[in-house]
Amino acid sequence: MELGLSLGETQKQPFRLFGKSNETVKKLDDGLGFCMGLALSVSDEMTSKRVDRLTTDDHSPSVELHLVPFSTHHKPSHQLPFPWLSHNQINLTSERINAEGGGTDSSSPDSSSFHMYRNRRHNHKREDGHVETERDSNSRGGSDDEDNGLILSRKKLRLTKDQSAFLEDSFKEHHTLNPKQKQALAKQLNLRPRQVEVWFQNRRARTKLKQTEVDCEYLKRCCETLTEENRRLQKELQELRALKSSKPFYMQLPATTLTMCPSCERVASTTTVTATATKPRLHPFLQDQGHALHASS
DNA sequence: AGACGTTTTCCGCTTACATCA
């Protein structure tokens, strides 16, 4: 592979590629050829945050990379289009630049290497405002649609049932993936590792959301129960107050032996001798034979 | 040893698209 480096006015600036300062940009190899052009521009936002990060510093103008094959055997039909990029933005075309081990099988767009300048966060706004994603130009391989050449018309991936089922099974085993597992799954399902990673992230999010809903429902029921309990106690209190105002004082106090529960510090009566004809309901603690106080004693 | 930069991974939030009623 040969990387030809074309520096426009950038000679004024120290070149820095992908954060590697003073990195040698020129690489020689056989077969694949690129022309990498850098030009100064402060106008376009396309380069996005990521590419901005690749510039020499926060104040430097954005770097534009033009990667175009100049090898004579590269036909236009072999070039990977990046329609979301305007002509003065990144043009990355190649027969194959595979960063993820997909080989040089051009029939599998899925394994195309979009990861030349970023392993993620590479959607780009077109001039019409439409955000095209990686999916737009790089779909998964292996589907029937793709085999039928319908890949260009598909704008959003839907995993096949088999793929989803396989991922589900895998998710049951472990909710996170290490790089090896990710690679293996991706290879098995003919997806990009990034897709597997995203699927697991979304799956975890769905699981968490469902759990949150369950928790919410539980808390709602608890709240209802407590509200009902509170209503009952209020009523009981009212009854007791009414009783108090209608009976002489000596009749209001039952002759009881009071003990205090060490755990909740509520007072319990162990002997109930009441002078009242009507027996008000006691607090559950007082009725609870199996309360901690009694259990511990 | 500690500071610093880079990379990777995760999460939360959001968007855009596909599908269905």
Add this chain to the structure above:
DNA sequence: CATGATGTAAGCGGAAAACGT
């Protein structure tokens, strides 16, 4: 057929951890 609701793939930004310098 149009439309709104829903599900989901995927993007972005930030945080944290690991690692190298």
